[in-house]
Amino acid sequence: MDTAYDVIVVGGGHAALSAAITARQAGQHVIVLERAPRHLRGGNSRHTRNVRCAHGPGDAYMTGEYRPDEYLEDLRQVGGGRVNGELARFVVRESETLPAWMTEQGVAWQPALRGTLSLGRTNRFFLGGGKALINAYYETCRRLGVDVRYEASVEQILVSGDRTDGVVVQCGESRAVLRARAVVIASGGFEANLEWLGRYWGDAATNFAVRGTPYNDGRVLAALLELGAMRVGDPKGFHAIAVDARAPKYDGGIATRLDSIPFGIVVNRSGERFADEGEDLWPKRYATWGARVAAQPGQVAFSIVDANGIGGFLPPLFPPVQAGTIEALAELLHVPAAALAATVEAYNGASAGNTVVRREVLDGVATRDLQPPKSNWARPVDRPPFYAFPLRPGITFTYMGVGVDERARIVDRRGRPFANLFAAGEIMSGNILESGYLGGFGMTLGGVFGRLAGSEAAAQAGRQPYARAF
Numbered sequence: 001m002d003t004a005y006d007v008i009v010v011g012g013g014h015a016a017l018s019a020a021i022t023a024r025q026a027g028q029h030v031i032v033l034e035r036a037p038r039h040l041r042g043g044n045s046r047h048t049r050n051v052r053c054a055h056g057p058g059d060a061y062m063t064g065e066y067r068p069d070e071y072l073e074d075l076r077q078v079g080g081g082r083v084n085g086e087l088a089r090f091v092v093r094e095s096e097t098l099p100a101w102m103t104e105q106g107v108a109w110q111p112a113l114r115g116t117l118s119l120g121r122t123n124r125f126f127l128g129g130g131k132a133l134i135n136a137y138y139e140t141c142r143r144l145g146v147d148v149r150y151e152a153s154v155e156q157i158l159v160s161g162d163r164t165d166g167v168v169v170q171c172g173e174s175r176a177v178l179r180a181r182a183v184v185i186a187s188g189g190f191e192a193n194l195e196w197l198g199r200y201w202g203d204a205a206t207n208f209a210v211r212g213t214p215y216n217d218g219r220v221l222a223a224l225l226e227l228g229a230m231r232v233g234d235p236k237g238f239h240a241i242a243v244d245a246r247a248p249k250y251d252g253g254i255a256t257r258l259d260s261i262p263f264g265i266v267v268n269r270s271g272e273r274f275a276d277e278g279e280d281l282w283p284k285r286y287a288t289w290g291a292r293v294a295a296q297p298g299q300v301a302f303s304i305v306d307a308n309g310i311g312g313f314l315p316p317l318f319p320p321v322q323a324g325t326i327e328a329l330a331e332l333l334h335v336p337a338a339a340l341a342a343t344v345e346a347y348n349g350a351s352a353g354n355t356v357v358r359r360e361v362l363d364g365v366a367t368r369d370l371q372p373p374k375s376n377w378a379r380p381v382d383r384p385p386f387y388a389f390p391l392r393p394g395i396t397f398t399y400m401g402v403g404v405d406e407r408a409r410i411v412d413r414r415g416r417p418f419a420n421l422f423a424a425g426e427i428m429s430g431n432i433l434e435s436g437y438l439g440g441f442g443m444t445l446g447g448v449f450g451r452l453a454g455s456e457a458a459a460q461a462g463r464q465p466y467a468r469a470f
Contacts, residue, residue, distance in 0.1 A: 005181075032148045053096060075088055200235050224402050261286075304344075
């Protein structure tokens with residue numbers, strides 16, 4: 001490795017590569033430090049498949065219109081109103097330009113998606129998924145002359161006053177000091193650090209699955225906080241969904257997600273319902289189910305559907321548990337049979353006579369006099385055979401991160417920005433959302449702030465001499 005760069009980018013996913021490409025296109029000498037080996041490069045981005053964008057009339061890749069004001073309202077709803085309005089408006093506005101920029105970097109798109117996920121109007125899907133997106137970005141980096149180092153772990157960020165001089169990086173048995181005029185941190189959260197999560201969740205954290213890369217253990221985040229960066233976001237908060245309990249501990253990706261929840265009921269291991277399965281359209285509420293399952297005994301739950309519901313969602317990775325009666329299903333799940341039968345009976349009574357015609361819209365078909373209610377798609381679970389999918393929390397990313405300003409500069413505990421230290425992606429997501437999630441928004445955030453951080457870092461590098469001689 002060279003020892004001096006204009007811009008160092010820490011991380012190897014969508015946000016990091018967006019920053020690196022932007023800085024390089026501005027004429028700067030750039031290196032990307034990716035902690036993972038080459039075949040696992042890309043962080044959580046390689047498990048993604050779409051980006052949420054405001055846009056005008058539809059085209060081949062998105063249907064209808066998705067106005068910026070509607071986008072902002074969706075963010076407010078899923079975030080419980082706790083949304084940084086200024087930064088959110090910036091992200092939404094810039095999201096309109098993101099697809100064209102991504103296309104220029106080699107990203108290809110697939111035709112608009114239709115069906116019960118209700119994303120065709122709001123989200124644009126990558127042809128080949130996140131892995132193809134990441135490969136396209138790395139090819140662009142190669143063509144532009146961006147240096148990339150794999151299995152490069154940043155162990156220290158060198159800071160003096162309000163400026164960074166570079167980083168200390170470990171590559172195998174070798175340790176090097178890399179100097180730079182500006183540094184962009186896009187290394188994700190700490191979701192793969194179950195010990196750190198255990199500080200807030202206790203022993204329950206040992207039962208969590210980590211959907212993405214095992215390399216997001218928060219060591220760079222911890223280093224920034226130690227240097228005095230402002231902490232933002234709920235330390236206990238995370239984007240977590242309900243995944244199949246049979247999924248691998250790490251790196252299961254999107255294939256382990258279950259979309260069956262709105263089409264039946266969900267019970268805990270005591271056989272009791274505990275939340276509204278039909279609260280809202282799935283892209284707005286699927287990320288609430290990770291925390292809901294995490295709050296149940298043993299961090300386990302079961303999604304139960306009948307013969308009417310089994311074909312209404314994306315095919316799962318693992319086959320369901322199947323039985324001819326609810327009591328027989330309970331025995332296979334090791335759930336009290338009498339309790340589960342009573343739960344199903346109460347639910348069926350509260351939804352008797354209901355039929356579901358359109359599952360891709362809020363139909364208002366709700367239960368009657370039942371707690372918790374089911375607000376939409378409340379059809380009885382009464383046609384055998386019956387099916388069950390075991391659930392556990394699958395964490396995507398954590399909300400706690402570092403504070404940034406409108407130029408993507410990391411700020412200290414007093415709100416003062418570091419002159420040449422920037423952040424993008426998951427590590428700064430808590431600046432905009434403290435809770436909840438909107439499908440595809442993480443990729444929007446990474447792309448918008450990645451480009452911003454790369455542009456600002458390039459400008460800073462162009463204005464500043466190296467901090468010292470090399």
